[in-house]
Amino acid sequence: MIVEELSKKVMDGYTPSKNDMLELLDVPINRLSCHADRLRRHFCQDNFDVCTIINVKSGNCSEDCKFCAQSAYYDTHITQYPLLSNEKLKKQTLDVYGQGLKRISYVSSGPRLNDDEFKRIAEVITGIKNKHSDIYLCVSLGKLNKLQVQKLKDAGVDRIHNNLETSKTYFASVCSTHTYQDKLDTIKHIDNSHMKICSGGIFGIGESWKDRIDLALQLRRLNVQSIPINILNPIKNTPLENNTVLSNEETCRIIAIYRFINPQAYIRLAGGRLLLEDNGRKAFRSGSNAAILGNMLTTSGPSYESDIKMIKELGYKISENNI
Template identity: 60%
Template sequence: MFDVNELKEKVLNGYKVTKEDAMNLIDVPLEDLTSAADEIRKSFCQNRFDACMLINVKSGRCSENCKFCAQSGHYDTDIDIYPLLSKEELKERSLAIYNSGFKRISYVASGRKVTKKDFEIMADLIEELKEENSDIKICVSLGLLTKDQISTLNEVGVDRIHNNLESSRNYFKEICTTHSYDEKLDTIEMIHSENVMICSGGIFGMGENFEDRIDLALQLREFGVKSIPINVLNPIKGTPVENNEILSNDETCRIIAIFRFINPDAYIRMAGGRALLGDNGRNAFQSGANAGILGNMLTTPGVELDNDLELLEELGFEITYSIEGL
């Protein structure tokens, strides 16, 4: 009979969970699984909580057909559409977040790739912000990047580059057909080769099964990813998945716990869709998650910031911006 506590003890002693191990976790009673996962989180990460806040720097008209995305130009959705914000506005928004006490900011631009002009504006801004504020942390999500672009981002002080794999290789083709899984892997490999921290995770509730989820978790471990966003699908009207059923809180917690077993020292980040869970992520943060996007998402509301801060304090987390372990 499979013993989750036996596997937990092995992980605590440095064992790497296999796919067979992870598949066994699918049927473990949820309370036993999440409790064990939270022990692993406490052992490897203590009570450190990595928080970031997003700025949607360029919205809509994306050429890609990702089925979940309200910003795809393939679908008729009710969102704000605008080109890259000016350098002045980006700096003003960034400093507003920074001066309110939150030091990690993530710039997210819609589109397969950023233009040369937009990239130069972003790079100049980041370099300026880092020179003026030594402790500010800047992350970027700019689509598929070249090696030279990644090198430039490293040089100007970007702390982390985001590129979600979204799902397993096997299921990705059901999500998007305008770019390939290998293109994403190539970008992540280049980020890895430049020694820049990687942020990469997935979106769940797209119709994938638990094997797909486990394959994704194992792929992320292979690249040594230490910041793993967990997005719960928010079915947006006008997208092909607008009628998908929202994942239950319990299923979300099982995903998180399994990811924690496979990636014991990672920051597992509650991202999009957390507000749909009914408890603002309380159960998720007791199932192995230890990071989150605070404030609003790209095109949908998030959890009220004051509620988040109160919850994190109640659960004993301390917001930190250390790069230790990342």
């Protein structure tokens, strides 16, 4: 099926198959990107979703994810610290808010927070939301049970992040200390109505194109509407330190295929964007319509001002609940 015909069918409500996506691997990238961007405009107009993250607890993680600088298994020389104090977390949040960014995500290292840590995070969120109702707070806290998800919802969280990372088949190749099912178990507690799911993957970790497509199909089955696309930044002393960084063209192809499979989603350029020579401009014209701004967990990012300028130059309208 040629890309022109497929894009028209998707606009008319067709649900593309895995075989459809495999055919897109041979389509010239400029042509594929053009049709993916048409799908983006058809389903999402020019709306653009931005967020920024705060690393609330850094390093010393007991998980062995081969791509991660925060794993205690690897000597990556990152800054490590326990959960930020309530006062420090409030200050960092309000500092970001003061720069005009309204969607902020708290990200913690480790498989899960202990009871005291979870209680403190919920208290901070409740306090901030009571005073600043226009702040949108998201969390990425590892494994969560149903009661914890409900408590986060009651505190004012409207989006929970938990990356599936890759396909179910390939996941065991990059992590042995928890399972794909562990991630699905957390995601299934999120109702995806008042509380939204944010879940995506990391690319360039040795996965195949079939793995990439299988992940996109899984996200579609879960009706995920915020999909982070992370490009592996090979970290010294991790098992993937010698992996080749993805090219701009390959990144654009991933994003375009994800747009065909998830036409109404926010497809979010996340970690590794600075590895692209154009800071993501081509990717934002290949179907992406969201981004994480500022610093990542252990690596630096572009300034808020330069990113916002670029996004507006590309003709996007940043959602009012973001900025």
